[in-house]
Each structure stands twice: as C-alpha cells, then as structure tokens.
Amino acid sequence: MSDTVGQVGEFGLIRRIRNLLDREGFQSPSVTIGIGDDAASFLPRQGYEILVTCDSLVEGRHYLPEEIHPFDLGRRAMVLNISDIGAMGGKPLFSLVSLGLKSDTPVAFVEDMYLGFVEELNPFGASIIGGNLTATGDRLFIDVTLIGEVEAGKAVGRSTAKAGDVILVTGHPGESGAGLQLLLLSRSRPELKSHPLIKAHLRPSHRAREGEAVARSGFARAMIDTSDGFAGDLGHICDESGVGALLFAEKLPLSADLKNAARILGADPLDLFLGESDDYGLIISCAGHHVAQIRAAVASSYPGLLSEVGVVTEAEKGIRLIHGDGSGREIRAAGWDHFKARSP
Amino acid sequence: MSDTVGQVGEFGLIRRIRNLLDREGFQSPSVTIGIGDDAASFLPRQGYEILVTCDSLVEGRHYLPEEIHPFDLGRRAMVLNISDIGAMGGKPLFSLVSLGLKSDTPVAFVEDMYLGFVEELNPFGASIIGGNLTATGDRLFIDVTLIGEVEAGKAVGRSTAKAGDVILVTGHPGESGAGLQLLLLSRSRPELKSHPLIKAHLRPSHRAREGEAVARSGFARAMIDTSDGFAGDLGHICDESGVGALLFAEKLPLSADLKNAARILGADPLDLFLGESDDYGLIISCAGHHVAQIRAAVASSYPGLLSEVGVVTEAEKGIRLIHGDGSGREIRAAGWDHFKARSP
Numbered sequence: 001m002s003d004t005v006g007q008v009g010e011f012g013l014i015r016r017i018r019n020l021l022d023r024e025g026f027q028s029p030s031v032t033i034g035i036g037d038d039a040a041s042f043l044p045r046q047g048y049e050i051l052v053t054c055d056s057l058v059e060g061r062h063y064l065p066e067e068i069h070p071f072d073l074g075r076r077a078m079v080l081n082i083s084d085i086g087a088m089g090g091k092p093l094f095s096l097v098s099l100g101l102k103s104d105t106p107v108a109f110v111e112d113m114y115l116g117f118v119e120e121l122n123p124f125g126a127s128i129i130g131g132n133l134t135a136t137g138d139r140l141f142i143d144v145t146l147i148g149e150v151e152a153g154k155a156v157g158r159s160t161a162k163a164g165d166v167i168l169v170t171g172h173p174g175e176s177g178a179g180l181q182l183l184l185l186s187r188s189r190p191e192l193k194s195h196p197l198i199k200a201h202l203r204p205s206h207r208a209r210e211g212e213a214v215a216r217s218g219f220a221r222a223m224i225d226t227s228d229g230f231a232g233d234l235g236h237i238c239d240e241s242g243v244g245a246l247l248f249a250e251k252l253p254l255s256a257d258l259k260n261a262a263r264i265l266g267a268d269p270l271d272l273f274l275g276e277s278d279d280y281g282l283i284i285s286c287a288g289h290h291v292a293q294i295r296a297a298v299a300s301s302y303p304g305l306l307s308e309v310g311v312v313t314e315a316e317k318g319i320r321l322i323h324g325d326g327s328g329r330e331i332r333a334a335g336w337d338h339f340k341a342r343s344p
Numbered sequence: 345m346s347d348t349v350g351q352v353g354e355f356g357l358i359r360r361i362r363n364l365l366d367r368e369g370f371q372s373p374s375v376t377i378g379i380g381d382d383a384a385s386f387l388p389r390q391g392y393e394i395l396v397t398c399d400s401l402v403e404g405r406h407y408l409p410e411e412i413h414p415f416d417l418g419r420r421a422m423v424l425n426i427s428d429i430g431a432m433g434g435k436p437l438f439s440l441v442s443l444g445l446k447s448d449t450p451v452a453f454v455e456d457m458y459l460g461f462v463e464e465l466n467p468f469g470a471s472i473i474g475g476n477l478t479a480t481g482d483r484l485f486i487d488v489t490l491i492g493e494v495e496a497g498k499a500v501g502r503s504t505a506k507a508g509d510v511i512l513v514t515g516h517p518g519e520s521g522a523g524l525q526l527l528l529l530s531r532s533r534p535e536l537k538s539h540p541l542i543k544a545h546l547r548p549s550h551r552a553r554e555g556e557a558v559a560r561s562g563f564a565r566a567m568i569d570t571s572d573g574f575a576g577d578l579g580h581i582c583d584e585s586g587v588g589a590l591l592f593a594e595k596l597p598l599s600a601d602l603k604n605a606a607r608i609l610g611a612d613p614l615d616l617f618l619g620e621s622d623d624y625g626l627i628i629s630c631a632g633h634h635v636a637q638i639r640a641a642v643a644s645s646y647p648g649l650l651s652e653v654g655v656v657t658e659a660e661k662g663i664r665l666i667h668g669d670g671s672g673r674e675i676r677a678a679g680w681d682h683f684k685a686r687s688p
Contacts, residue, residue: 032393032499033432033499033501036502036503036584037432037501037502037503037584038397038427038428038429038431038432038501038502038568038569039395039396039397039428039429039431039432039434039490039492040395040396040397041393041394041395041396041432041434041494041499042393042394042396043393043394043496044388044392044393044394046390048388049376049385049386049387049388050385050386050387050388050394050491051383051384051385052383052384052385052386052438052440052473052474052489052491053382053383053384053440053474054440054442054474054475054476054487054489055442055476056442056444056476056478056487058444058478058479058480058481059481060481061478061479061480062478083382084382084383085382085383087382087383088377088381088382088383088385090383090385094396096396096397096398096489098398098399098400098442098487098489100400100402100485129396130396130397130398131398132398132399132400132487134400134402134405134406135402135405136402136405136481136483136485137402137403137404137480137481137482137483138481138482138483139480139481139482141444141480141485143398143400143442143476143487145396145398145440145442145489146383147394147396148383150385152387155376155377155385157377157381157382158380158381158382159380159381224382225382240380240381
C-alpha cells in the first residue's frame, strides 16, 4: 500500500478510486452514467432547482499537510462545500473531485482523502460521480464541485435581507480561526496540541441540515454560512442586500474556549469572534416575529446555540457594534482575502 | 489595467469578473441565483438529464505560459470541457470556474481568460454561474466544471460499443499532439512558428454540435472525444465496453500537415496519428447499416472529414492495426498518463 501516484499512473489511480467508491460510497439511483465516461449524468427531480458550488483547498494555503490527516482533509474539503449547499437551503446530491497531485503522493493518501469525502457524503445519500486527476506543481490542490437540490423557489440567498430583520447565528463563530492560531503556536508550545479549538479547526462540522430546515420553513429572509469569519460573512449579506447591521456586543456568543484561546494568544476575544474564521455555522436574517419558527427549524436537528445578535439596518449605518452602555464602533466588513499576505 | 490580483484582492477581482460577465456573457433565463452567493441555482428542463464534467489545466503541464495568450488559454480550457459534454450528446448550459492564481498575476490576464471562456460559451447560450478564486503555489491552475443537458435516455457513453460496429472518426487525429511537438521544437527553430499544426494545437475546436446531433439521431452505439489520443481514447471505449478493435491502416486519415510534421520531427506519421494528442474530435461506433445516418448527423454542422477506420471486435483481439497486404501489429491501448515523466 506504499505505492505512489507516479507508480500506479493516472488510470491505475482512477481504478483504485472507483473500487473504493464502489465499496464505500453511496450508489445513487438517479445517476444514469457515473465515473468513467466523458461526463456523468443524472436525472433531476421535478419541482426542484439544482444548486451548484465549488471550493478548493491548496496545500500550505488552506491546510498544513503536517498537521492534518488526509482523512480529515477529505472531510474538510467536503464539509465546506456541503456547508455552501446547506446555506442555500439545499441538500447535497453529487460531487465531482478535481485533484492536483504530485508523482510522489502516496496512493494511500488519496484513498484516505476519498474515505473522508465519502464519510461526509454518505449521510446525505450523496455520491461522487466524476472528477479529474492531474499533476500539479509544488502544492497539492483539491477542488470540489458539489451539486445539490432545493425545492423550486425555496432557496435562501444573501441578497434578500431587509432593514428591521433580526440577525441570528448558530454556534460559536471565531472558534475555528482561533484554533488555527493555536495550531500554529503549538509548534513551539506542544502542550497546546490538545486544545479543543484545534480539533474544532481540524474537524469542522456543517449546519447543512439546519439550513435546509430553515429554508423549508419559508421564514428566513437571508442566509449565509460562516466561512470567511462572522464580520466578513455578515458583510457579504450587507453588500449583496444593500443593508447595514447593528450588533449587540453583550449578545455575541463568545465561548469559554474562545476566551481561553484569547488569553493564550494575547488577543481580544471579540476580535477573534468577528475576525477571519471558517466555522461553517449559519448567519440567518428573518422578521422579528418569525424568530420562533427559525428556532424550531434549527432545533429540529441541532442541539447547539442559536443566538440573536443584532438587527439589520439601512445601508448608510454600515456594520456597527454597540455595548450596553451605549458606546460603539464601526466594524469593517472586509472578508477573508486569499491574496492578502498572511499565514499560513 | 496593469493591476495585479494581489493589488485588487479577492473581492476586487470577483467584482471585475462579475462586471465582465454582465457585459460580455450570456444571461441565461433559467438561472435563478447566479454568481455572488454560497451556491448558484438553476431550474432544469423537464425530460432532460443533467450532464456534468470537469477538467483542469495546470501551468507548465497542460500549457506553456510563454506560448499561449490568456484569451486562447481560456478558450482551450472551455473547449475541452465543451468537447466532453458534446461527446455524451449534450449541450453545454452552465460553467463554474475555479482558479488558482498568484499575487502577481495581472488582473488583465484573468480578464482575457474570461473573455476566452465567454467566446466559447456564448454560441451555446451557456453562462458562467459560479466558481472559486484562490492563491496557489508555483503554477497557476484552471479547473472548469461544465454542466449540460441531454434529452433523457439519449446520452451516448463509451461502454456500449458492440463487436461488429463500425468505427468512425472526425477530422485528423494526431494533429494537436504533432503541433505541440513542433511548438517545442520552434524554440530552437523559429521558422516553424507558422506551421499550421501549432495553431491547431493552440486553438483547438470541438465537435460538440456534431456529438449532440449524433446522439439525437439515436444511431450511435458509443462515442468519445479524442483528448488523450486516438489509440488511447479508442482504448477507453474498448476497456469500458469490453471489446477490441481492428483498424485499417490505409483508411486512417493522415493529413498532409501531419505527414509534413512527421518529416520535420523525424517521426512516423502513423505514430503521431495514434499517439498522445488532444484533438477534441469524436470517435463513434455504430452498426454498419447506420453509417449513413451518422454521416448525415455529423454533416449537418461540420464540413470536415468523417472517416470509417475500422471495426469493433471481441475483447480477446485487443486493438490491432492491419495493412492492405495483410500484415499487422498490436497497438497498446495506453492513454495519456499525466503522472508519467514527459515534457512539457
């Protein structure tokens, strides 16, 4: 099992992947042509729209190869795409996986990654129906396309928030970003390796089932997943909807783990909460009298927190944070920018 | 216009791309949510299957940055995916483009590439509805996902060829591969730069309309596009269908340009014809009494050659080439392997 990609070749590797998927993957009855042809094909359900998204991970940019097991890497690559489909209110159906590999990449690495993909797709009855393999340069890349479905007219986008809406968020934003900082720090301080936020970073989960339930309820005005960070993603809603936002500092769900991480990192927990972090939770806006229905939809499958953190305002107000004493400040709605100089 | 990707940032670049697509791209009425959300969505047509394929180009592996204009690079990336959809008998509808860029990549380079994408998509009324931008390592990558549609039950795959079928091929296989070799040689012999096969390599066209017409006719048994090379792609049909093939050497359409290239390269034109080459023509198998219908379908939009080059045999025969005098040899059906050591 210590074969490399270069030893088994492109078509040998495709055979190994097909065998793995035949053995471990879900076999969807709506797939009419699967892996191994010029294109895959499936029969869409009547009355449903097709959703499609893609996202990539690049070695050393989005993951540190020495810090993450290929199984977790595969899970992560799929989680972030499942999260996008869920944030539209959809259900994942099919995936295409495009990999840029090196000749000396072990086949077992690729197989472990596929086991990670399948681990995340199987619970939805979703399957991998195609992809591409190629040789790359100095960094591996994993580009996942995920196709989903949503009942026609039920998709919830980011451009439909209205002034006066309540802003809700699931879970504890900022934890994954803090976990990444701890992971980097743990190289010189190994005792940090067991910090719970490092696990939160390496093994993220998604709120796709809750997103689907929220969309099905019909009571959400706008929805987005937190993949850039709370302020960045709320900023996307504001930009696309032409609105602003007012956040109540005391209502932001800063977890004990996040506060602990802030102490270790010498950072302000509020900055960690608002800043760059891929938590794959949901930010939802809805009319104030529909909060209970949104709560019910989320609670149907998620036992975690759903916090009411602010309100949508007119665009001119920007995104502002206020404290109980009336003091406040403007938050820049700048999202995660992949081309800015940063680590890793 | 000499901005770099690093200067305008991820979200600045997304804005520039959206502006370009609003201005130059086709606006499909079936798209319900386009670029700028967690996922795009569209309403599929009733009675149609959805086709989906993806293919990537990596700098220095699939193209030589100093030899190809970004507009042609964009066209090429889209042509090879359109070719895959066409080889199933489908029509392209929507594309997602995932790019791995460097901070110093000029924005104009990205925009020219998008103009190339659009140049190929617009004639089909197909549009770009999503994608992803990320920073990469030492080599750019372009990963295109293309979604198409085909009338339910009409898709033509590679696994359905039958012993006794006639084998047909469009155009002149091998020309693109020979063009690539000439391109490399032209670095030391600049007088070769104007060789017509270099243009054939840099500006490939596809036979997607003909593939769709062939599938609609209902008379093709199996179909594949030539992206690995004639012997490699015929080999895929044979592998997936569990058949062999007998090729008639005198019937193979070796063009004058290919013979000329063979002389320059000191190669056997037959080897160039059979070997690695991405020509994006079609190999079609059909019952002998349906050749006329296939000819009519192809001729409806393609004035070029459609050659009857052999017959499908039992699997045990492998893939064999015979000459008029009865002599022959076995051809290895090994396709293009991206992980084999090769240039470029």
